[in-house]
Amino acid sequence: MGISLIAFALVASVSGGVGSARATTSGPTVCNIPEEGELTVGELPIGSSVISCEVVGRVVTYDGTGVTVPEPGTAVSIDSLTTDGQTHGFTLEVAADGRVSYELTDAGADLSTAGSDIPDVLSNPVNTADDLSQESDETDADTADSAAPEDAEVADVDALAAPGACSDGAYTTADRKEYGSYEWWIGDGGMPGGLSRTDAMWAFYDAIDNITESYNNCGYTDQVGAKHNYRAPTSWEADINNKGQCTARDGLSTWDAGDLKSGVVATTCSWTWPMPGVKNDLREADVRFNTHDYDFTNKPTSSCSDKYDIRSVATHEAGHVFGLGHVGSGHQNLTMYTNSFTCTKKARTLGKGDVLALRSIY
Known part of the structure; x- marks a missing residue:
């Protein structure tokens, strides 16, 4: 497992006919992303502006996980505990000026043997207002536990x-x-x-x-x-x-x-x-x-x-x-x-x- 802090621009390649992508320019930032649906980290590359590209609230996916793009001055991270023994998760950070950066997890590598402490090298904090919208309640009862057999646990x-x-x-x-x-x-x-x-x-x-x-x-x-x-x-x-x-x-x-x-x-x-x-x-x-x-x-x-x-x-x-x-x-x-x-x-x-x-x- 290794952490790759993307330090170069990912080039987005968007296929489709007229109207399938939006192009917006604001200073050095060029937006060329699908107008609807989930985005990949390639479709919202590092350096993109969430303000110019109007993507706050859109979902960005990577390696089977996804996060909703937050307001400027906020980072969001997802960590999934999975059954396949691989690392799944990443971080999307939006700087105070709206610029995007990522920390992406490489599930195929493991650099953890000596310890790895990731410092912050990114943007300044901005106190964004809380999103206090209440989600609808759901009653999702726990799945009934299956009956256990008589055999004891086998060590992995x-x-x-x-x-x-x-x-x-x-x-x-x-x-x-x-x-x-x-x-x-x-x-x-x-x-x-x-x-x-x-x-x-x-x-x-x-x-x-x-x-x-x-x-x-x-x-x-x-x-x-x-x-x-x-x-x-x-x-x-x-x-x-x-x-x-x-x-x-x-x-x-x-x-x-x-x-x-x-x-x-x-x-x-x-x-x-x-x-x-x-x-x-x-x-x-x-x-x-x-x-x-x-x-x-x-x-x-x-x-x-x-x-x-x-x-x-x-x-x-x-x-x-x-x-x-x-x-x-x-x-x-x-x-x-x-x-x-x-x-x-x-x-x-x-x-x-x-x-x-x-x-x-x-």
Whole structure:
């Protein structure tokens, strides 16, 4: 896994007849993009102006993920926990003047063995107004857990071959940091594992604590100053749609469950304000579990079958909230590994690389 900060203009090639693209010029910026539908990072290349091209609110896609273009002075990142063991996600940043830049994830490479800390090198912060439009409520009950067979869990072969959690110092970090306290809410609808909203809140709370308190069995003391505070239930939903894309932010950091695209176990969307010379300032981070396609449990046992541990997945997602990135193949025993194994609690407990990543930020 590697991070490529695109430092050159991507050339968009748009096919179609007359009227299929819009051409607008503003200074050095030329817009030649489809008038409707989702855009790729090639169709909205680095240096494009979201103001001149009138694309705020449009969706930009990359590597099977997507984000809604935010207002100037805002960056949006998506991180998806998938079943294929690959890294899926990217960051779109819009500078104060409306110019676009990207951080794109190369899922085919893994440069995480020595640790990789991504600094901010982009634009100045602008305090944009919150988008407080309320989304429609949905009742998306948790998929019923399937009956577990009598056979016990079989350990994953790759995990056995990988370094132990306390000897693996691999990590990556993103360009974001919670400088204050992460304030979060519980959304409505079904919760993973069929938990009540109260029980889900405690499961998520404990998982976030695992990150903010550096919970580990490696003997590392907690030297991380990250903080969080649960606020209340809300009728609002995580700003993540059923394609696993980040929609426009609503001002609340909401944890919930619902429908994501198949192959995605959970998704975190994070919005930040660019900070020159340091990591971007986290403004909102939403998390959604995919209860449409996958089963979850709060208490994995020897009779567990194909169920993801809620606290393990939540700890991984909380790592993204506080700025941790994925580590790839060969690092299966770390919490921030790109996949989450079923029927195991091991990702609840941080490994060496997970702790070092947090220390590098906080």
